[in-house]
Amino acid sequence: MKRNAFAVFISVLILFTGAVCGAAEWLDRSPEVFLTRKLNAVTSRYREFPVFWWNFIVVDGQLTRDEGEKFCGEVQAKWGTAAAKMPCNFSPRQLASLTHDWLADLPGRRTLPAQSEWQKSMGLVLSKASMPLPREMLELLRKDPFDTLAELKSRLDQRRPFDLPMTGGMIVDSSGRQTWMPVQLNYSPADSEKTAALNVSLKDACKNIEGCKAVTMFGPHFSNLENETRIREDINVVSVAGTVSLLLVALFVMYTRRQRIVLLMPILGAGLALAAVITVAVFGKIHGITLAFGPGIVGLAMDYGVHAVFMDPRSKATWKSNLAGLLTTLVILLILIFSQIPLLRQLMFFSAVGLIVSFVLFYAFLHRWPRAFMTKPYDFTPKTWIAGEYFAIGMLACCLLIFSRPLDLSIQHLNYESKSTVGLREWFTRHSTSLQPYWLEENAENPLASSHATRAWAAATGIAYEGAANFLSENDAVNRATWSELCKPGSPLKFLPVQEKFFAPFFEQVGCAQTVHRYDLAGDYPDYLKDFTAQGRWASLLFPTGTEQAEAVKQKFPEATTPREIFGAFPKIFMRELTWMVPAAFILALAFLYFHFRRLRFTLLSVVPFLTGVGCYALVAVSFSLPLSFISLIGLLMVFGFSLDYGIFVVDLLREHNENKYGVWSALSICSFSAVAGFAPLIFAGHPVLNDLGQTLLWGSLGTFIGTFWGIPGLYRRLFA
Amino acid sequence: MYLIFILAMQCMPSTTSATSILTPVGKAELQRVLGKYQAMSSLEVSFKQTKTLKDIQLKLESEGVLKVQLPNTVEWKIQKPQPLEMLLDKDVIKLKSDGKESIFHASEGSAKDQRAFHDLLNWLRLDASAILENYNVVQEGKNRYRFHAKNSASGMKSLVMNLNRIGHVETLSFEELAGDEIAIRFGTPAVKYTVP
Numbered sequence: 001m002k003r004n005a006f007a008v009f010i011s012v013l014i015l016f017t018g019a020v021c022g023a024a025e026w027l028d029r030s031p032e033v034f035l036t037r038k039l040n041a042v043t044s045r046y047r048e049f050p051v052f053w054w055n056f057i058v059v060d061g062q063l064t065r066d067e068g069e070k071f072c073g074e075v076q077a078k079w080g081t082a083a084a085k086m087p088c089n090f091s092p093r094q095l096a097s098l099t100h101d102w103l104a105d106l107p108g109r110r111t112l113p114a115q116s117e118w119q120k121s122m123g124l125v126l127s128k129a130s131m132p133l134p135r136e137m138l139e140l141l142r143k144d145p146f147d148t149l150a151e152l153k154s155r156l157d158q159r160r161p162f163d164l165p166m167t168g169g170m171i172v173d174s175s176g177r178q179t180w181m182p183v184q185l186n187y188s189p190a191d192s193e194k195t196a197a198l199n200v201s202l203k204d205a206c207k208n209i210e211g212c213k214a215v216t217m218f219g220p221h222f223s224n225l226e227n228e229t230r231i232r233e234d235i236n237v238v239s240v241a242g243t244v245s246l247l248l249v250a251l252f253v254m255y256t257r258r259q260r261i262v263l264l265m266p267i268l269g270a271g272l273a274l275a276a277v278i279t280v281a282v283f284g285k286i287h288g289i290t291l292a293f294g295p296g297i298v299g300l301a302m303d304y305g306v307h308a309v310f311m312d313p314r315s316k317a318t319w320k321s322n323l324a325g326l327l328t329t330l331v332i333l334l335i336l337i338f339s340q341i342p343l344l345r346q347l348m349f350f351s352a353v354g355l356i357v358s359f360v361l362f363y364a365f366l367h368r369w370p371r372a373f374m375t376k377p378y379d380f381t382p383k384t385w386i387a388g389e390y391f392a393i394g395m396l397a398c399c400l401l402i403f404s405r406p407l408d409l410s411i412q413h414l415n416y417e418s419k420s421t422v423g424l425r426e427w428f429t430r431h432s433t434s435l436q437p438y439w440l441e442e443n444a445e446n447p448l449a450s451s452h453a454t455r456a457w458a459a460a461t462g463i464a465y466e467g468a469a470n471f472l473s474e475n476d477a478v479n480r481a482t483w484s485e486l487c488k489p490g491s492p493l494k495f496l497p498v499q500e501k502f503f504a505p506f507f508e509q510v511g512c513a514q515t516v517h518r519y520d521l522a523g524d525y526p527d528y529l530k531d532f533t534a535q536g537r538w539a540s541l542l543f544p545t546g547t548e549q550a551e552a553v554k555q556k557f558p559e560a561t562t563p564r565e566i567f568g569a570f571p572k573i574f575m576r577e578l579t580w581m582v583p584a585a586f587i588l589a590l591a592f593l594y595f596h597f598r599r600l601r602f603t604l605l606s607v608v609p610f611l612t613g614v615g616c617y618a619l620v621a622v623s624f625s626l627p628l629s630f631i632s633l634i635g636l637l638m639v640f641g642f643s644l645d646y647g648i649f650v651v652d653l654l655r656e657h658n659e660n661k662y663g664v665w666s667a668l669s670i671c672s673f674s675a676v677a678g679f680a681p682l683i684f685a686g687h688p689v690l691n692d693l694g695q696t697l698l699w700g701s702l703g704t705f706i707g708t709f710w711g712i713p714g715l716y717r718r719l720f721a
Numbered sequence: 722m723y724l725i726f727i728l729a730m731q732c733m734p735s736t737t738s739a740t741s742i743l744t745p746v747g748k749a750e751l752q753r754v755l756g757k758y759q760a761m762s763s764l765e766v767s768f769k770q771t772k773t774l775k776d777i778q779l780k781l782e783s784e785g786v787l788k789v790q791l792p793n794t795v796e797w798k799i800q801k802p803q804p805l806e807m808l809l810d811k812d813v814i815k816l817k818s819d820g821k822e823s824i825f826h827a828s829e830g831s832a833k834d835q836r837a838f839h840d841l842l843n844w845l846r847l848d849a850s851a852i853l854e855n856y857n858v859v860q861e862g863k864n865r866y867r868f869h870a871k872n873s874a875s876g877m878k879s880l881v882m883n884l885n886r887i888g889h890v891e892t893l894s895f896e897e898l899a900g901d902e903i904a905i906r907f908g909t910p911a912v913k914y915t916v917p
Contacts (some may be wrong), residue, residue, distance in 0.1 A: 124805060
């Protein structure tokens with residue numbers, strides 16, 4: 001089975017449509033499509049919970065402190081409420097809602113203090129208030145007779161998932177040429193449209209600051225935006241480059257007067273469209289990457305048509321080979337459908353449906369109107385350039401080079417990072433004390449009780465804890481009840497007039513504690529706990545300080561994870577996928593081939609195109625130091641699937657001692673050229689997933705063609721003729 | 722951070738110079754007045770302060786001791802209504818109360834904080850040139866000087882200093898931008914001079 005350029009041309013049209021209908025509801029562009037369900041659930045914590053919504057604004061250029069603060073102020077003014085916390089432009093107003101809830105909830109946190117404590121604490125606050133203070137600070141003191149805001153501040157500082165020494169809320173690198181400004185955003189990183197708008201306003205603010213040469217962002221929000229933008233740009237690049245590349249193949253076909261092949265295009269187009277509709281119906285959405293790559297695979301179906309038009313469209317032998325090719329490809333696709341990675345599942349589903357539908361349509365149309373499609377084959381065979389056989393045998397030997405490539409199964413290889421982001425990440429990794437808090441999801445039914453249990457265990461083990469239990473007491477109701485004393489006539493609590501007047505906002509806010517709201521945490525929680533909740537889920541953070549404590553955490557809470565553990569899990573999952581997929585694909589496909597040929601030697605011979613495909617890719621990988629990633633291995637598996645089609649056609653031909661039959665070689669060549677032309681643009685993609693897949697499919701296709709055209713005939717003549 | 726500023730003002734040495742009402746005080750004049758205290762090594766003085774919050778008609782009263790050790794150390798000790806100490810030493814700001822201590826570094830603060838801190842150092846050094854860079858000074862009457870901040874971002878409108886008969890700072894009052902006022906009355910200072 002082979003692909004055809006025209007098929008990919010149709011795909012280009014679909015891609016254009018995808019690009020144009022960027023906002024269409026059925027089009028998915030999320031980067032999470034690369035993650036397994038389990039990993040997506042785990043990593044979603046870092047997307048959904050505000051405690052991890054910290055990013056950095058990174059300014060290149062030597063900013064003075066004044067310029068840094070001016071820039072920070074301008075950015076905050078432009079970003080408005082999108083920025084939840086910006087230490088470089090701190091003002092109590094930033095945390096107004098948070099401090100309001102915190103101060104109002106004091107009666108829930110503790111019992112009514114005794115007279116002596118009131119006097120001492122109020123006196124201290126009044127001493128502070130006697131100093132010259134900004135009015136907004138003074139107003140906070142009026143609501144905080146027990147000076148609890150310092151505790152809140154230290155807790156907020158502890159929640160930051162980074163530990164870098166800051167000056168004026170900024171981090172300046174040792175050269176003084178780069179300034180990092182932390183900012184906690186107020187929305188999920190998934191909302192990349194918002195991030196894109198913020199990014200634009202960032203550039204505008206930079207223009208107004210003399211020392212600002214360039215500005216960018218670093219963090220989960222920007223990474224998401226960067227990946228989405230890259231995918232979108234890649235789709236555009238692949239669309240344009242693909243069109244140019246395929247037009248060249250089309251011109252060749254027209255120039256050599258084989259224009260009837262063009263008639264196959266609308267049929268394939270219908271197959272692609274139907275596959276897309278069915279995919280949307282089954283998955284709810286179709287991903288941009290599926291649209292970019294799927295048609296290339298479905299384009300294999302075009303090969304069935306091309307084979308038929310160069311031979312007899314009604315030839316049973318041709319369609320039998322076509323069917324064998326379809327089934328071997330489907331075997332591989334069906335195996336990949338069981339992948340844990342959603343993108344692969346969708347891509348394979350789309351491809352399998354497209355192949356089946358297109359196969360049926362080609363069969364129906366070509367049988368109904370054979371004369372309209374019949375095309376004269378080109379008059380060349382492998383013998384036209386016999387030296388190609390040595391070339392193919394050399395490439396076959398090169399397949400061993402694949403074992404020299406390092407295996408890179410890290411998650412980083414699925415994540416796009418621009419050169420500047422790589423530099424920033426390296427800087428951050430070098431300088432930031434790696435805070436690796438253990439993330440623990442609390443029991444959803446009673447998150448507060450669960451959180452308190454975690455806190456109690458952490459306290460007993462000497463591990464720092466951060467979560468809801470630090471803020472809301474289990475004895476909330478009991479505590480609040482004690483505050484009713486405040487309103488009782490004859491209460492032993494006595495206040496001086498100055499105290500009553502100064503702390504009037506506090507007394508007004510607290511009342512007799514009866515009006516204080518009690519939170520159930522099910523959608524109702526104070527602002528200061530916002531960091532720990534997302535969609536009804538509640539989480540706590542544990543900060544073990546050594547291996548022993550970390551082991552204790554894992555023993556007590558096996559489900560607790562750190563970002564490092566999550567990253568470490570990816571290669572294991574990928575390896576687990578590969579360890580069953582690769583053998584299963586080989587065994588099933590070889591079994592099917594044996595069933596088709598009934599001879600081991602023919603079965604093995606039909607695998608030669610795959611091996612030369614691997615050899616060609618390995619040669620390029622060695623030359624350009626490409627690692628062997630999870631995606632490139634999946635790509636090789638796909639090459640294996642379609643290379644067997646080539647093998648079946650040629651081995652069938654040679655078995656019939658009919659090597660000089662032009663039609664098969666013409667069809668193989670046209671299909672291979674268009675496949676190479678179709679996949680070539682993908683190597684211009686910047687996203688590592690697309691690029692890896694493109695590299696593998698392009699060089700794998702080229703090698704497959706060489707192995708099919710010269711490798712099989714050469715070996716057949718030498719070994720079996 | 723203009724807390725630092727008031728401390729600086731409280732270290733202001735007394736002067737006996739007196740000229741006509743609302744006479745602008747120039748660099749040479751201020752240098753002459755301040756020049757008398759170049760030999761001071763330390764100062765200790767009690768104070769009583771009243772802060773008036775105008776909008777709620779409330780007066781916050783406090784009292785304590787101010788200690789200055791040149792060139793870089795200032796202690797602002799509030800004894801009533803509740804003990805609270807603030808110690809400024811070079812770059813370090815320490816707050817002590819109820820057995821707890823918080824330490825801050827001026828260099829880690831904002832540019833505004835840093836400016837305020839440098840203001841303080843200027844006052845501590847009695848650097849007339851530096852003071853005049855940031856303030857317009859006029860003499861309003863006998864032993865009475867008004868300092869107008871050139872930069873409104875400093876957080877106050879103006880500051881008035883009254884000297885007693887023998888030239889020590891007797892009262893200091895300043896008006897904040899928000900409209901609140903702080904008035905400080907100092908006791909008799911104990912001053913030590915460096916031996917030439």
